[in-house]
Amino acid sequence: MSENAKKPKRPRGRARLLEGKCIACGGRCEAACPVNCIVLDEAGAPIIDAPKCIGCTKCVKVCPASALEMSFTSQELAILAELEKSGTAVEEEDPEAAAIARLQAAYRGVWVFVEQEDGEAARVSWELLGKGKELATKLGTGLAAVVIGHNVEHLCSEAFCYGAEKAYLLDAPVYAAYRTQSYLEAMHHLINSHKPEVILMGATGMGRDLAGAVATRIGTGLTADCTGLDIDDKRNLMQTRPAFGGNIMATIMCDKYRPQMASVRPHVMKMPDEQKGATGEIIRSDYQVGEDSVLAKVLEVIKDNDATNQLDIGGAEFIVSGGRGLMGPENFAMLQELATELGGVVGASRSAVDAGWMSHDRQVGQTGKTVRPKIYIACGISGAIQHLVGMQDADLIIAINRDKDAPVFEVAHYGIVGDLFQIVPELTRQIKELKKNKGKVN
Amino acid sequence: MTPTPIVFAPLFILATAIFVFSCWKRLSLTCLGKGDNRLDNIGRRIADTLGYAFAQRRVLAKPSGMIHLIIFWCFLVLLLANGEFILQGFFPSISFSKLPDMAFVLVLKAIDIASLLALGAVITASIRRIIAPPYPEARNSFEAFFILFLIAVLMLAYFGINAAKMAAMAVATRQIAIETFPISGWFVQFVPAGNEKLFHDLSWWIHAIVLLLFMNLLPLSKHFHIITAIPNVFLRRLEQPVLPQREEFKAGNSFGIDQIDGYSWKELLDTFSCTECGRCQNACPAHLTGKPLNPRQLIHDLKINLMQNGTALRQGQTAVKALIGEGEGAVSEEAIWACTTCMACLESCPVFIEQMPKLIPLRRHLVEMQAKFPEELLNLFENIEGRSNPWGIAPSERGKWANLLGERPFVAGETEYLFYVGCAGSFDSRSKQISVALALLLDKAGVNWGMLGKDELCCGDSLRRLGNEYAFETTAVKNAALFNELGVKKVIVQCPHCFTTLQNDYRQYGVELELIHHSQLLVQLAESGKLPLNNRVKELGVTTYHDSCYLGRHNGIYDEPRQVLELATGRPPKEMERNREDGFCCGAGGGRMWLEEFTGERINLVRVKEALEQQPDTICTACPYCMTMFEDGLKDLHKGGDVQVKDIAEVMAEAVLTKL
Numbered sequence A: 001m002s003e004n005a006k007k008p009k010r011p012r013g014r015a016r017l018l019e020g021k022c023i024a025c026g027g028r029c030e031a032a033c034p035v036n037c038i039v040l041d042e043a044g045a046p047i048i049d050a051p052k053c054i055g056c057t058k059c060v061k062v063c064p065a066s067a068l069e070m071s072f073t074s075q076e077l078a079i080l081a082e083l084e085k086s087g088t089a090v091e092e093e094d095p096e097a098a099a100i101a102r103l104q105a106a107y108r109g110v111w112v113f114v115e116q117e118d119g120e121a122a123r124v125s126w127e128l129l130g131k132g133k134e135l136a137t138k139l140g141t142g143l144a145a146v147v148i149g150h151n152v153e154h155l156c157s158e159a160f161c162y163g164a165e166k167a168y169l170l171d172a173p174v175y176a177a178y179r180t181q182s183y184l185e186a187m188h189h190l191i192n193s194h195k196p197e198v199i200l201m202g203a204t205g206m207g208r209d210l211a212g213a214v215a216t217r218i219g220t221g222l223t224a225d226c227t228g229l230d231i232d233d234k235r236n237l238m239q240t241r242p243a244f245g246g247n248i249m250a251t252i253m254c255d256k257y258r259p260q261m262a263s264v265r266p267h268v269m270k271m272p273d274e275q276k277g278a279t280g281e282i283i284r285s286d287y288q289v290g291e292d293s294v295l296a297k298v299l300e301v302i303k304d305n306d307a308t309n310q311l312d313i314g315g316a317e318f319i320v321s322g323g324r325g326l327m328g329p330e331n332f333a334m335l336q337e338l339a340t341e342l343g344g345v346v347g348a349s350r351s352a353v354d355a356g357w358m359s360h361d362r363q364v365g366q367t368g369k370t371v372r373p374k375i376y377i378a379c380g381i382s383g384a385i386q387h388l389v390g391m392q393d394a395d396l397i398i399a400i401n402r403d404k405d406a407p408v409f410e411v412a413h414y415g416i417v418g419d420l421f422q423i424v425p426e427l428t429r430q431i432k433e434l435k436k437n438k439g440k441v442n
Numbered sequence B: 001m002t003p004t005p006i007v008f009a010p011l012f013i014l015a016t017a018i019f020v021f022s023c024w025k026r027l028s029l030t031c032l033g034k035g036d037n038r039l040d041n042i043g044r045r046i047a048d049t050l051g052y053a054f055a056q057r058r059v060l061a062k063p064s065g066m067i068h069l070i071i072f073w074c075f076l077v078l079l080l081a082n083g084e085f086i087l088q089g090f091f092p093s094i095s096f097s098k099l100p101d102m103a104f105v106l107v108l109k110a111i112d113i114a115s116l117l118a119l120g121a122v123i124t125a126s127i128r129r130i131i132a133p134p135y136p137e138a139r140n141s142f143e144a145f146f147i148l149f150l151i152a153v154l155m156l157a158y159f160g161i162n163a164a165k166m167a168a169m170a171v172a173t174r175q176i177a178i179e180t181f182p183i184s185g186w187f188v189q190f191v192p193a194g195n196e197k198l199f200h201d202l203s204w205w206i207h208a209i210v211l212l213l214f215m216n217l218l219p220l221s222k223h224f225h226i227i228t229a230i231p232n233v234f235l236r237r238l239e240q241p242v243l244p245q246r247e248e249f250k251a252g253n254s255f256g257i258d259q260i261d262g263y264s265w266k267e268l269l270d271t272f273s274c275t276e277c278g279r280c281q282n283a284c285p286a287h288l289t290g291k292p293l294n295p296r297q298l299i300h301d302l303k304i305n306l307m308q309n310g311t312a313l314r315q316g317q318t319a320v321k322a323l324i325g326e327g328e329g330a331v332s333e334e335a336i337w338a339c340t341t342c343m344a345c346l347e348s349c350p351v352f353i354e355q356m357p358k359l360i361p362l363r364r365h366l367v368e369m370q371a372k373f374p375e376e377l378l379n380l381f382e383n384i385e386g387r388s389n390p391w392g393i394a395p396s397e398r399g400k401w402a403n404l405l406g407e408r409p410f411v412a413g414e415t416e417y418l419f420y421v422g423c424a425g426s427f428d429s430r431s432k433q434i435s436v437a438l439a440l441l442l443d444k445a446g447v448n449w450g451m452l453g454k455d456e457l458c459c460g461d462s463l464r465r466l467g468n469e470y471a472f473e474t475t476a477v478k479n480a481a482l483f484n485e486l487g488v489k490k491v492i493v494q495c496p497h498c499f500t501t502l503q504n505d506y507r508q509y510g511v512e513l514e515l516i517h518h519s520q521l522l523v524q525l526a527e528s529g530k531l532p533l534n535n536r537v538k539e540l541g542v543t544t545y546h547d548s549c550y551l552g553r554h555n556g557i558y559d560e561p562r563q564v565l566e567l568a569t570g571r572p573p574k575e576m577e578r579n580r581e582d583g584f585c586c587g588a589g590g591g592r593m594w595l596e597e598f599t600g601e602r603i604n605l606v607r608v609k610e611a612l613e614q615q616p617d618t619i620c621t622a623c624p625y626c627m628t629m630f631e632d633g634l635k636d637l638h639k640g641g642d643v644q645v646k647d648i649a650e651v652m653a654e655a656v657l658t659k660l
Helices: A028-032 A058-062 A073-086 A095-105 A123-139 A153-160 A180-192 A205-218 A329-342 A348-352 A387-392 A420-442 B005-032 B043-055 B065-090 B101-131 B138-139 B142-167 B171-180 B182-190 B196-218 B222-234 B264-271 B293-314 B333-338 B344-348 B360-369 B374-386 B395-406 B422-429 B429-444 B463-464 B471-484 B496-503 B505-509 B518-527 B560-567 B604-612 B626-637 B647-656
Strands: A013-019 A038-040 A046-048 A066-069 A109-116 A141-150 A166-171 A198-202 A222-226 A230-231 A237-243 A246-252 A262-263 A281-284 A318-321 A346-347 A377-381 A396-401 A414-417 B417-420 B490-493 B512-516 B542-544 B620-621 B645-647
Touching: A013 A046, A028 A038, A028 A123, A038 A348, A038 B560, A058 A066, A109 A123, A109 A153, A123 A141, A123 A153, A123 A198, A123 A230, A123 A262, A141 A180, A141 B429, A141 B512, A153 A166, A166 A180, A180 A205, A198 A329, A205 A222, A205 A262, A222 A237, A230 B626, A237 A262, A318 A329, A329 A377, A329 A420, A346 A348, A348 B626, A387 B264, A396 A420, A396 B360, A420 B065, B005 B065, B005 B196, B005 B264, B005 B293, B043 B222, B065 B196, B101 B138, B101 B142, B101 B171, B101 B182, B101 B264, B138 B463, B138 B560, B142 B171, B142 B182, B142 B196, B142 B222, B171 B182, B222 B264, B264 B293, B333 B360, B333 B604, B374 B471, B395 B422, B417 B429, B422 B626, B429 B518, B429 B626, B429 B645, B429 B647, B463 B471, B463 B496, B471 B505, B496 B505, B496 B512, B512 B518, B518 B560, B542 B560, B560 B647, B604 B626, B620 B626, B620 B647, B626 B645
Parallel strands: A109 A141, A109 A198, A141 A166, A166 A281, A198 A262, A222 A262, A318 A346, A318 A377, A377 A396, A396 A414, B417 B490, B490 B512, B542 B620, B620 B645
Antiparallel strands: A013 A066, A038 A046, A230 A237, A237 A246
16 A cells, blocks of 8 residues: 555555354355455355455444454554554545435435326325425425326415425326326426435325336335334435334335435325415426327226225225124124224125125125225134235234134234124224213313 | 949049048148147057047947947948949949958948948937937037938938849849848838839939038038047147146247137147037036036137138238137137136047147236236235235245144255145145144154245146246246255145146156155055054044045046045045046136136035035045135035035044044
8 A cells, every 4th residue: 555645544454354253144244345355155254355355344344243354464553553643544434425425415305296186186195295294304404295287286285285395396288197107207307306305105006106117217215105204313214114024114224325215105194284375385397298208198087986885995994894704784784883983994705795795896805805904893704814815914903703713813913702793883882982972071 | 314433423523622622721720830749659649549539438428429439330331331332433343242242241231230320320319419419509500410411311322222223133132132131121112113223323323412512511510520530539638637838938929829820730620620519518617607618619719710810820910810809719708717727628528629728828828918817816926926825924924834743844865755735734724724634644654754834835836727827937946946955756745736736737847756645645654554543433424525626637536535535434435426537626726716706606606516415414625725615615505514524634634543
């Protein structure tokens, strides 16, 4: 290493393995090395090609057993000692980290994509504005809404009422109906122009489609279906979500790239209070995507408006479900009462649908609907695996069955072994009572 | 009119030319198909042809098949008569009368009898077709009745010729002739006196013209089978069971079949060999329960599609008539998905047409090229691809059914048998009980076994049968690597679907395993004394056994499960009406376990009702799919309390593990 007479360069040393300490973790050191100077031997321990080592200390930091250290020649040790004495030790910057920090400094602001259809906003967008405000405050930056569509300016005002300070508006006929390509180009343009550091989207059909496309185009990270969002001390967004079949909660960070993207399911974040009359700044963009360049064309929209018997239980937050134990179609009225008190819907297992007690659109299970409600109450349902597939991701499962060995109790959080014809009406009565008393207390 | 060669010869040559052209026009279409080597194992092929085509083995599986046997053999005998007839048309001097006396009498007697039998057979066939047709449309088949009519005319014309010849003889010779050939002789009374020559010539020309007409009608109708059936049997697929081929997943390839020339030439020949007898449709569980799938109709539609598209395809253009769609000459999507791959259609076909294997490539096209498949399959595909089981349960849960048994890892080089539990046996609460029963039995018998635990992956059977070959390939490759790495040789399975996939389909991935279904193993263990039968299980009462399609028709295992039941309970199970090779599917095969049935009657309900006819106390199964179908079916019929369903392993466990 050459010595600079004016300012002695701090020797970086070379990495060295401490004998006997390696736990053969699988080669994190090998993976971390930017110059590929580490190979693993048969026992899984690192062999370091010392002349190639640039002393970046990445392997030392990543080793879970602290089995690596930086080693210095006697000359280097002498320099280090001198630097220590003279106190002119300059902490050399890790060039890579410096570059990242510079890049990220350019990105500021929390954005929430406002999903809309025919000028009507999806409720999840407002929920995200509430959370977004929290994040923006922690980051010391502003909250903006992104509104893309045709004749959708009124949504900007609505966004202000839910906490947005700015609204980026792209209003043009080409954005009238959602198409991946046009919205992707629009978002790309906005992101490049204004560089937000966080983008939140609702994990709806449209959101899932757009978020992934945007993240891939920009070349950044996206965590889908987050249940928790927070900011750490390095301005990183901490994105928390269940993983491995719900067995663990993982917190994921996108620490090298910006913007950090996350999507959140509806009804996960709290709906903020509406501040009527709030105002903000509308930033209009006239960026247009050429209609001819968009390959997908919306030819016809067919709405399924028959809401009488057809019901999409897939989106319900509370589901009270009945199975063979209900004995007959007339008993489902009892479940409907409970569902109404909870503000939810009635579902059914395969047996009930096969018996003709409920229509097929209510069927929960392998060949019916997969539901992820907040609360799933399974009444008289044995819990055969084909049913569990459809509801095992519910946040809270309550099972009511007179058979204590019913498999449903294996997945239920709470179970009541008993006669559902007594339990369900009692449950309904008590909830009504609770609601009445709550009113009195207030 | 005398049978002058000058008139007959050109007529014959013309008719034959038209006939040959007709045949060529159709058969050459098979050249549009892909290659397939069907000339291996010639010895076996000849034997099969003798047994199935000449001895009509499968035809005789139904009693009405006797009619066809008679017609077939009479035709063969009458080839002699017709040979002489045609040659006589060219060279009037050719005649059997030139043979030595003994031979002459023998030949003519044989022809006489054959003609009478044929006449009787076609009359019987016609009556049968009216009062008890194999399927209702058969009653209205003009071409069927017309052909029968023509055969009758041929027979009568032949008698007419002979009778006229006899009538023209001197009284004394006539008497001898009538005595020697009484059948033809009986017709002499109808020959008008003085007009013997006219009668003779009329009969001769009627015979000639009808013969040439008959010959030319063959390629135009289902009676083409007269030409194609024997070759079709000779060229049959020898490998059992029928396996789909692997696909090559390279960019630019097309997957599955959506145009008729995607099939092999043999598959196209199949469509010309169908006699429309209806045996397949009368065995098909989908058709019998009102689904739009009809194997006979499938073959017919493929033939029509081939003929309608022949010209375009030969010129290298795309087909004008779509293969997948509605109407004649197309296969509907609902029909494609309705198949349970039970193989009853292949089993019943007398000329070895393969109906079911023609549907799988269509499924592949829908799944892999169009992503167009029933909604219910989305969950299934995602779950198997992501979590390697159809229910999307965390893989770490897989070995937990055996928690109380302790760790049973399969150690390479040490463990003899791999107990490949399968997804149902690992996750489904009812099937887990079968796994436990089997594991306890294996322990009791001192079998050296281990399992893969959470490293076990789904075998992928449902994926392959549903046409998701890409996902199947991914799974199979992983499994093959795992088996090879661990040096697995012998595998015990409780599920026939795992059995057939690991034994047969995985051969295409370089894995040669020795699969033992638990029924086979239990019989071996019991007979060798390793499983003491302490308690001949009486509490199960009257038992009946339902044949699993994948165990039975696909892999030929019918006896062992019954033996298990007999060993365990002391007596053989009662047989259902449709059993063994004729067994009726439970409805869950072919990936239909994961699909809803919206049309017609539920297949499983039909089978459960059939089982209940035996008034059993316990219905025994050897497959987790069948178990589920039966239990659900009994519940739907409100018989859940009276009749129980048990796997054969559970029955054996009760016999071995409980002491009196």
